[in-house]
Amino acid sequence: MSGTPLIQVKNLQLYFGAFHALKNVSLDFNAGELIGLVGDNGAGKTTLIRVLCGIHKPTSGEVWFNGERVEKFHPKLAIDQGIETIQQSVGLCDNLSIARNFYLGREPVRRIFGIPILDFKKMREMSTRVIREFGLRDNVSADDEVERLSGGERQSVKIGRAVEFKNRVVIMDEPTNHLSVREREHVNELAVALKEQGLLVIYITHDIFQVHKLADRIIIMENGEKIEDAATSAMTADALEEVIRQGGRKVEKREAV
Amino acid sequence: MAAQGFKRLVRRHSEIGIFLIAGLLVVFFATSSDGRWANLYNFATILQVTATLGLMTLGVALVIGTGEIDISVGSTFGMGALVYLWLALRIDPAIAMLAAVTVGGLIGAFNGWLITKTGTPSLIITLGSLMIFRGIAIALTDGFSFSIPYAARGGFTYWLFGGGDILGFNTGLIWLLVSLVVLMILLRATPFGNRLLAVGGSAASAHSRGVRVDRIKFSAFVICGLLAGLAGGLEAGKLGFADGSMGRLMELQAIASCVLGGCLLAGGRVSLPGALMGAFVLSSIQSYLVVMGVRPQWFILTLGVIVVAAALGDRLLRQWAVKR
């Protein structure tokens, strides 16, 4: 790993009202790395990546991307910079078709008399190709509304979209939720393949054993803090699990007092 | 099998309900009124009313599409009418209309700006501006009203903005049709439309995909204001008259039209032709009661019952369609 990290986070703090969601988090992410971001529910994983993909603005602290300090936080800017995110609970609008969701925010257009008209053909063809690759049912077409899809199928659309528009960073928030065993394997292979193409992949999960096999580095968060940052070669999955457990107990004690 | 096919149709097109209702009503009205309802002159009247109410309804439908609501359109309509008639007398109607539409747009921008900047529920903000601009409209016409003598009306531009007929139909209808086509293209075939519906469907998801939610909502309110201003100007041009009461209670009719036309108040699902058909149905019913000589006391009662009954009927139809 040479040169400056692709993403640098320095002393990040984030409050939601009185709730302290991120406590002084500092991290480096390099291109060509697959990073497992692990922690229990409420640990701050999703909040952290929501800062990285521009949904939340940090209360204080700095985010550097590719050697430049990020001043404004908006998903549009993040996407334009090449950060693709597979969000857990958001990302699809139930009322729109697969094709429309697929291209939401970056719709391809043809100009007719200067008016940007959606390029329906391209939207349909591309999204159909991708959803077939991710194993959607044969009777699902790109024109079907997302509302009709099962949980796994929805996840497939999100992953397909991220892969299709991949650029420099792909962030996956619990990507294997709702997926069958075979689909899960497919996603994991994909994560590795993306990394090998030189992208930064941040893989969020609470299953340490699953991600230990894939990742180069594991970051563990607990209660809004980073409590571990170690290369997978340096620590076994069991050792890491112990860290999580310890962190958990520390918190319990604190709350008991 | 036919029922299954119909179910699919209803599932896909939320406006089917109102088209069915409209069809049945037209048949019923035409056969039961002895030619009093179904004649060209009356149709022209109904369509003229539909034109101005419809323009307003289209705007409200867009706002509803983003999951917000605009109940200030009645007052915006009134302001548009006053501005148009005041200027049409003094300068050219074309410039007057431009001014009326601009005023409408500004009111829309005022609403949109407050709602997106402060994150306040649009119902309250637009309720506030409904009152503000109604008060201003009444204050502007304190002691007098604007009108253009019948004999003084003339010229192409006056004709064009609701002041004349083409083939027996008010020219306001042209503006409705043009707006409908433009807005349907805008909504269904442009990135803006895609994002607008996405915002209404799930603002968080749209935001996460890089859509500037506030800008989309702001634009929807501006368009809604523009259309209400246009509608007000057209109505004033048709009447040659405007006072502080113009557009009173029309906001309620516009919202009712949208709901009848299959627009989901929660946002994300709107049908512009459906909303327009809703406006047509409301004005048809109203006209039917008039031509049949029903005592005026019954109007408002019937209107109330029909709005709820139609909304309920639409709901039941869709529930039936979703059942497998």
Added chain:
Amino acid sequence: MTFKGWILAATALATTALTATLPDAAMAQDGEKLRFVVVSHIGSNDPNMNWLTMAMEEFGKKYPDVEAEYISTNNYSIQEHVRLLEQAIATRPDGIAVPIVSPDAFEGPLRRAIESGIPVVAFNIADGRPEGERIPYVTYVGGDELLTGRKLGEYALSQVEAGVVPAPTRVVCASHDSAHEGLKKRCAGMREVMEASGAKFDELFIGAEPATARNTLQSYLSANTDTNYIFTVAGWSAPWAWGVANEMGLSPDVDMEGVTVLTVDEGPVSIEGVRQGHVLATNSQGFWLQGYAPLEWLYWNVKHGYAPQQDILTGPIIITKENADKWSDLVRSVFGEEAYNQQNTW
């Protein structure tokens, strides 16, 4: 209930509702009958509507070969009124009676109706423009709003000279609809006379909602303590004005002290107000005649080609203590003893 059941029930309900609301749809089939339509702005929120509809019933008894319909707006709105007028024209009636609320707004549709051979009689409000410029209707039957305000004001001043009531210092014209042209004219007529006598004059929009109106009026009276005349431009708001003034200890009855109330209309409320000494004067613009005479003229015009050469004024007639008893008898004979007493809300 199943979906089908729901639909059936809803349809049944809707049909009953509709058939219940349609008066004698079958009667209209009778081709021989003439059909006159009265398109009015005196709507369901205005008790004066009863005058017109009762007069029309009377007309119907006399001319069974005519069917007369009364349609009106529920709120005062020119926009809606014109729409009703156009829809009424669309039914091709044999005659139309309509108040010319705004000559400019009504000219288009009315000219079209007249050109297509439908005779039009204006009632209640005339087209104020000179002959030749105005809408070519058969005739006008009704009062004059400006004159109403002026005559009432003049009567009040005459009573001041007679030593019955104090001289006006500040007059408030309490209007329930700030967009209503006719009401504005009543206020304007009163303003002319009162300002000429040296009194201050204000127009106050009190709204039609009783509690709000009382609150507004009370606020005005406590802020402007020199007010000693209240002119309510609707008969039904006179008791509100009197009540507020009475509660504030302003002695609103007709005497040399405190506030004096003036009102309009010949309904039981206004007339009893005068008779009981609460109200100095009211006026009649001949509502019964306004409901009856236009139809009569339409009939004579259609059947025999009659057209009067001049407008027919039915008012204003000032109703005072002197003639109120006669008016009370007259109104009782129209509404009936029981309805008269019930509508007297003093």
Added chain:
Amino acid sequence: MQTPLQALVRSQSFGAVIGVVLMLAVFSIVDFSGWWRSQTLANVAHFSAILGLVAMGQALVIITKEIDLSVGSVYGLTGVAFITFEPQYGVGGAIILALLIAALVGAVQGLLVVKGKLPSMIVTLGGLFAARGLIYVWTGGSVNNFSQAARINPLTRLFGGELFGIEAAIFWMIGLCIALNIMLWGTRFGNRLLATGGAQDSAESRGVRSDHVKIATFTLCALLAGFAGIVTLADKPQTHVTLGDLMELEAIAAAVIGGCLLSGGRGSLVGAVLGAFIITSFRYELIALGAPSSWFITFVGVVLIVAVIFNQSLARRAGHSV
């Protein structure tokens, strides 16, 4: 434990309290002698009490995350029913029957919202028209008088009379405000009402029948509006078919000024009453200052917008997500 001051600052009605204090300060400066008169205050307090009754019902509905546009018409319908039934059923019977009508309208609207799964805005919009239409059809445009005997009936005096020179309406409003506050904050039903508005799914997952809660709330709101109508007419039994016209706007404005958030689950009954007081006071002061009375409606609009933004920022500062 919070001190009473902290509790006040954190309460939903804090914005309205600030509003009232500011308003009184301004009024004292611009119109001291006119405002601080027993006559003025009695006038404002009397109408505030009536509007406050309606606004409290509206506040309850808004707390369940719905809205009721029909309150003005229900207020009118109940009042007209009270007057019209009196000759036949006597004062007591007329009050009961009129309130039954109000409850029926509220319950039907609640049923349609809950069982018909329709937006409350549409249902109550229909209710607004239908109830007003009923008044027109029923009365034919003129409402009957109230006999002299009925006016001095003790029941009529109980609702519309005076006690120690203070209008009965004010006592009724205060009494009901206390009772409703106990209901909202101190009973199971109140807790469920708050939960239904705050998070309907969570409430239902804990076994709360949110449909029952909503129907009950709509009924309660209509009852309060109807009761306000009866209180108004027992005092001044001269009425008109326009009784309650546009009152829904003022009631919603009062509830919102008083701190009700349309996001549901938060609101204040005391605030709603204070909101009604602010609106009524402004009407007086605008007229006293000689502004054309059509500006009043503009002013309510401005106050409404300012108040909702202010209340919201207060709520956010207190850490609520709204």
